[in-house]
Amino acid sequence: MQPQVLVYGVLNGIGIGMIYFILSVGLTMIFGLMRFVNFAHGAFYMVAAYSAFAIAQWTGSVLPALVVGPLLAAAFALVSERLLLQRTYDLPHESQILITFALAILAQEAVIMVFGTLGKNVPVPQALGGIVFIGGFVYPAYRLFVVAVAAIMALAMWIAIEWTRFGAVVRAAAESSEMVNLLGIDSRKVFMAAFAFGGALAGLAGALAAPLRGVEPLMGREALAIAFVVVILGGLGSFSGALVAALLIGITQSVMSMIWPAGAHLMIYGVMTMILAFRPTGLMGRS
Amino acid sequence: MPDREHGFPNTTTVAIAVILIALPVVLPSLTLASEIAVLATGALSCTLLLGSVGLLSFGQGLYFGLGAYIAAILLRDFEAGALVAVMASVVSGAAIAALTGLVIVRRQGVYFVILTLAFAQMGFFLALAFPDITGGENGFSNVPRASVAFGHASLASPLLLYAVLATLAFLAFLFVQRIIASPFGSVLRAIRANEGRSEALGYDVKRFKLAALTMAGAIAALGGAMNTLLLNFVPLSAIDFEASEKLIIASLIGGVGAPLGALIGAGFLAAMSDFLSPIWPRWSIVVAILLILTVLYLRDGLLGLRGALMRVFKRRPAHG
Numbered sequence: 001m002q003p004q005v006l007v008y009g010v011l012n013g014i015g016i017g018m019i020y021f022i023l024s025v026g027l028t029m030i031f032g033l034m035r036f037v038n039f040a041h042g043a044f045y046m047v048a049a050y051s052a053f054a055i056a057q058w059t060g061s062v063l064p065a066l067v068v069g070p071l072l073a074a075a076f077a078l079v080s081e082r083l084l085l086q087r088t089y090d091l092p093h094e095s096q097i098l099i100t101f102a103l104a105i106l107a108q109e110a111v112i113m114v115f116g117t118l119g120k121n122v123p124v125p126q127a128l129g130g131i132v133f134i135g136g137f138v139y140p141a142y143r144l145f146v147v148a149v150a151a152i153m154a155l156a157m158w159i160a161i162e163w164t165r166f167g168a169v170v171r172a173a174a175e176s177s178e179m180v181n182l183l184g185i186d187s188r189k190v191f192m193a194a195f196a197f198g199g200a201l202a203g204l205a206g207a208l209a210a211p212l213r214g215v216e217p218l219m220g221r222e223a224l225a226i227a228f229v230v231v232i233l234g235g236l237g238s239f240s241g242a243l244v245a246a247l248l249i250g251i252t253q254s255v256m257s258m259i260w261p262a263g264a265h266l267m268i269y270g271v272m273t274m275i276l277a278f279r280p281t282g283l284m285g286r287s
Numbered sequence: 288m289p290d291r292e293h294g295f296p297n298t299t300t301v302a303i304a305v306i307l308i309a310l311p312v313v314l315p316s317l318t319l320a321s322e323i324a325v326l327a328t329g330a331l332s333c334t335l336l337l338g339s340v341g342l343l344s345f346g347q348g349l350y351f352g353l354g355a356y357i358a359a360i361l362l363r364d365f366e367a368g369a370l371v372a373v374m375a376s377v378v379s380g381a382a383i384a385a386l387t388g389l390v391i392v393r394r395q396g397v398y399f400v401i402l403t404l405a406f407a408q409m410g411f412f413l414a415l416a417f418p419d420i421t422g423g424e425n426g427f428s429n430v431p432r433a434s435v436a437f438g439h440a441s442l443a444s445p446l447l448l449y450a451v452l453a454t455l456a457f458l459a460f461l462f463v464q465r466i467i468a469s470p471f472g473s474v475l476r477a478i479r480a481n482e483g484r485s486e487a488l489g490y491d492v493k494r495f496k497l498a499a500l501t502m503a504g505a506i507a508a509l510g511g512a513m514n515t516l517l518l519n520f521v522p523l524s525a526i527d528f529e530a531s532e533k534l535i536i537a538s539l540i541g542g543v544g545a546p547l548g549a550l551i552g553a554g555f556l557a558a559m560s561d562f563l564s565p566i567w568p569r570w571s572i573v574v575a576i577l578l579i580l581t582v583l584y585l586r587d588g589l590l591g592l593r594g595a596l597m598r599v600f601k602r603r604p605a606h607g
Contacts, residue, residue, distance in 0.1 A: 037397045087583065093397050094343045098539065098582045101345075101532075105575040113569055221528055225408045228401045236397070263416040269409035273390060276402075280393040 008137065009255040015143045016212075017250020018150030023205035023223055024230040024242045025157060026198025032237030033173045033194045034187075037093055039100040040080065041202055042224030043107035044073040048203030049219060050111055052210035053122050061125045065207045066149070073203025074196040076107075081195040089191075104220060112217045119216030146208050153204065154243065161239060166193060229272050233282045241284040248283075295468035296461075299547050303460050306550055307453040317445040319561050321517050324452040327553035328459050329510030329530075330537035331546060332503040335463050337535075338543035339472060340499045341479035346403030347534045349387075349410035350380040350504040352526020354511025356414070359427045359521045369433040369442060369516055373455065376512035377505045384504020385497065392496045395482070407531045414526050427521035442516060452513050456550075459506050463546045466502065475499055507534070536574060540581055542588025551589050 027041045048069030055069075056062040080103055088096045128142040161167035169190055173180045181187055206223070213219070229249060234241025252271050257264035275283065310320040329351050336342040354376035361367040361375055391402045414421040421427055434441045435451065442448045466472050477485045478492055486492045515521055524530060533556070541552020556574070563570035581588055585595055 031397075037400070084579070091582075094337075094341075094400070095582045097343065097397070097400055099579055102575040102578040102582075105532075105571055105578075109569045109572045109575070225404060225528075229405055232398065232401055232405065260416075262418070263412075266409065266412040266416045269405060269412060272405060273409070276390050276393075280390070 004137070005258060006255065008139075009258050010251055011137075011139065011147075012143060013251030013254030014247060015147045015150070015250070016254055017247035018147055018154070019205045019209050019212075020226055020230055020250050021243050021246035022150055022153055022201050022208070024227040024234075024246055025239065026201040027227045028231050028234070028237055028239070028242050029170060030194050030198045031231070033170055034089065034177060034191055035093070036085075036089070037097050037100070038198075039097050039224065040103040040107065041100075041198070041227055042220035042222070043104045044077055044199045044202035045206035045209075045223040046111060046215075046217075046220030047076050047107060048073040048206035049122075049210040049213075049215045050115060052207045053115070053120055053215045056122050056210075061127075062122055062207070062211055063125045063127070065210070066204065069207030070200035070203035073206065074200040077195045077199025078192060081192060085195070086188075086191070104224070108217055108220055115215075115217075117217060119214050121214045122210040124211045142211060146212070149204075149208060153201075157201075157239070166190070170194070226268070229268060233272060233275055235282050235284045238284050241282065244283055295464045297464075299545060300461065300464060303547060303550055304457060306554070307457055310453070310554070311446070311449055314558075317449050318517075319557060321445075321449050321452050322561075323550075323554045323557045324449070324456040325510055325513045325517055326533065326537055326557050327550040328456045328513060329507055329534040330541065330549040330553050331459055331463055332507035332510070333535045333538035334541075334543045334546055334549040335466070335506065336499060336503045337538065338545065338548070339467055339475040339479065340496060342496065342499065343400050343535070344403040344500075344503070345400060345531050345535060346387075346405075346407035346410075347503065347507040348526060348528065348531030349407040350384055350507035351511040351514070351530050351534065352410060352414065352521075353383055354380050354508025355515045355521045355525040356421055356427060356511075357508070358512035358515040359430045360420075362433050362515065363427075363430045366431075369435050369451065372433065372515075373509065373512045376508045380508020380511070381501050381505035384507075385501040388497045388500035388504075392493045392500065404528075404531070407528060411523075411527045414523060421523075422521070424523055426523055430515060430519040430521070432519060433516060448516065452517065455509060455513055459509055460546050460550070462502075463506070467546070471495075471498070510534075536578055540577060540588055542590030544587050544590055548588050548590045555589060 023041075023045055026044070027038060030036050030038050030041075048065070051069045051072050052062050052065035055065040084099065084103065085096075088099050124140075124142045128145050130141045131138050132141050132144055133139075134144075161170060169180060169185055172183075173190070180190075202223075226249065230242055230245045233248070234243070234245035248271065249268050252267055253264050256267040260267075307324065310323060311317050314320050314323075329347065332347045332350070333344060336344050336347075357376045357379050358372040361372040362369070367375070387406045391399060391406065394402055415423055418424070432441060432443050440447065442451060467475075474485070474490055474495055477488075477490070478495055482492055511525060514525060537552040537556045538549050539552065540555060541550065542548035559573070560570065563573065585591055587594065
């Protein structure tokens, strides 16, 4: 393989990896905050991706979906938290997993009822449809845009986690959620905020990914599985772990899809198994 | 002291036999009865894990699919008898479950659940990446109608096929009942009740979990092999995420407290699918709502329905 092609694969991989990171951060944050495993996280991603498809159909450009998609996913997350999920906070993990899993089925069936079972393409926005030259490389502008948006979001999240009051609560809760409750913080509001924020991030990932991947009803499941691989490798509750794991998976998938397209997805899980065989607690080493 | 609930053989053993014999008489089609036997065997592997050890697996479809492919390859390409194909599937299911189990049991709680799901995804993409072996998206086709063993007793007759499937399912249920009633089974229950304390008592918890995962893998693979005998075909959906989902849902709706729950859940789910899917393709919505209701209000599934109703009726006079 030519080195140029390899560089192209790695660049694409960073873009995909950044999307995976934004997708996984909400999952890991909600777990860190309330020890809640959300099997409906992929559904947030799917809802926003489908909204991107619908918006591209109506307005001719997918760009408004970058705002509408996350808002819709956040609304979906908030409504399900208030109506259903808050009833499960006192139940065992297994019950939470099964209820959110059922919620994911409901969302998937609802999407099929509206949009049908077949996958659909989402056009790249016209303004970003061209190519750019980076030091002799030809690169699609939209992919560069994705990397830029994701990088800005990652930076914004880092600032939010490190410098805001909400971030302080999230970090404290990841260390000891009982202690945070004892400090008199209104956990109800924090949980709602976490679900809305996590849902919005998954939604942003879905809206960004739609023009690259298209939309199809099973995309939520696949996204959920990918997010799980990220948190298993990076450690549930760890942000830096999620970033490293997401980039690793994105690059693996992208490079492999040039060498062995049929096995690109398989290699994600192959890499996961190899890492776990040698480091059972994942890359960051905390259990 | 004999333990009535976990005894073996007990009235449940009889109930399972009676249901399996009654199914083809009661149901409108033999195919539906056969589907129930297959689904019940697969769901039984989830019931064993969740009911006895408290392990929630979203990945039993991996072993189900593996068993289905192994049986199909042996039947078509090696002209093996049904018995040989089934036994080879069970052994490979156990072997692969032990292998993945080595990685999975090192993590507990939610990590365990997530890992079972991740390995199931891996199995799906493995089947997809090697279409020369598995047939990929088109499925593994042209599996001949098997004979039971060495060219005798062809399974062309639907009734004989059902008899073989029901016998295999019954053997799996006997096996699980026997396991639950054994000292090994009581250690599994101890792990379920309190993992830390079992470890403190000196039990090697990981090894017990690994053993349970291996057995469950074998049972799921048996279900897969039975599926191949029934369909003469392995669709890709035998190993995808939906296969795992179906098994865990059937086991939960039936109730994981006892093996009988897997049979009841499978019967309920298969009958509902048979009845609803022609009327309303989106009938999974009903399943999802049932699942939510089961988890929130009916912790013991349909098995616990009688107890739950009794509690409601007993409470009434106190309010009135």
